Amino acid sequence: MTIATAMNTTPATAASATPAGTTSAPTTAVPVPIKSHPRPVWLHAHGRFAPPTAHIRSNAVTYDQKRVHAGARIAVGEFARHHTTMVALRVTGLSPGRTYGAHVHTKPCGAKPDDSGPHYQHRKDRHQPSTDPAYANPRNEVWLDFKTDRRGYAAALSRHDWRFRQGAARSVVIHEHGTARSPGKAGTAGSRLACFTVPFERSGLHGPFSRH
Numbered sequence: 588m589t590i591a592t593a594m595n596t597t598p599a600t601a602a603s604a605t606p607a608g609t610t611s612a613p614t615t616a617v618p619v620p621i622k623s624h625p626r627p628v629w630l631h632a633h634g635r636f637a638p639p640t641a642h643i644r645s646n647a648v649t650y651d652q653k654r655v656h657a658g659a660r661i662a663v664g665e666f667a668r669h670h671t672t673m674v675a676l677r678v679t680g681l682s683p684g685r686t687y688g689a690h691v692h693t694k695p696c697g698a699k700p701d702d703s704g705p706h707y708q709h710r711k712d713r714h715q716p717s718t719d720p721a722y723a724n725p726r727n728e729v730w731l732d733f734k735t736d737r738r739g740y741a742a743a744l745s746r747h748d749w750r751f752r753q754g755a756a757r758s759v760v761i762h763e764h765g766t767a768r769s770p771g772k773a774g775t776a777g778s779r780l781a782c783f784t785v786p787f788e789r790s791g792l793h794g795p796f797s798r799h
């Protein structure tokens with residue numbers, strides 16, 4: 588008897604979720620243009636900082652070995668789905684107890700600190716370098732400032748309700764100090780100490796959710 592009851596209950600529950608005699612898709616699915624759902628990206632990149640003069644070129648470059656030591660490590664993750672993006676950063680081996688600024692920049696790292704270009708902006712400021720808080724803010728840009736613990740470890744996370752334009756976000760730059768927010772200074776964080784090249788939102792290097 589108990590078995591019969593259970594067998595009666597289960598289809599009834601299912602029927603309330605799905606109209607009887609149909610599969611759910613034909614009646615309830617609303618056609619969605621492909622463009623409105625960009626492909627998910629699940630990217631993980633890691634590197635070991637080396638000076639730009641190193642024999643073996645690294646995707647992680649330090650321009651200031653006092654504050655970002657050669658051999659220090661960085662990992663960056665991008666988790667993007669529908670219209671949201673999360674960027675996570677982890678560093679080890681930096682100077683202990685120190686606040687660094689960090690942002691996503693538009694170009695890959697190069698031999699010179701400025702090679703990584705300006706900050707990535709969701710809505711682009713026509714005036715570059717952008718120091719207008721209407722554009723240079725942590726919602727419109729990706730800021731990943733962090734403070735290291737006693738062992739030189741830190742982590743940071745930022746979340747956005749937009750996706751990167753493909754090929755337009757190419758690196759994470761570590762700066763001298765925390766990022767300023769006031770007009771005329773917004774987005775600045777002192778000199779560029781180190782840079783890590785990351786192919787954000789790019790096809791060809793990502794995880795199990797992606798379609799090719």
Ligand SMILES: [Cu+2]
Nearest residue numbers: 689690706760
């Ligand atoms: Cu920056």
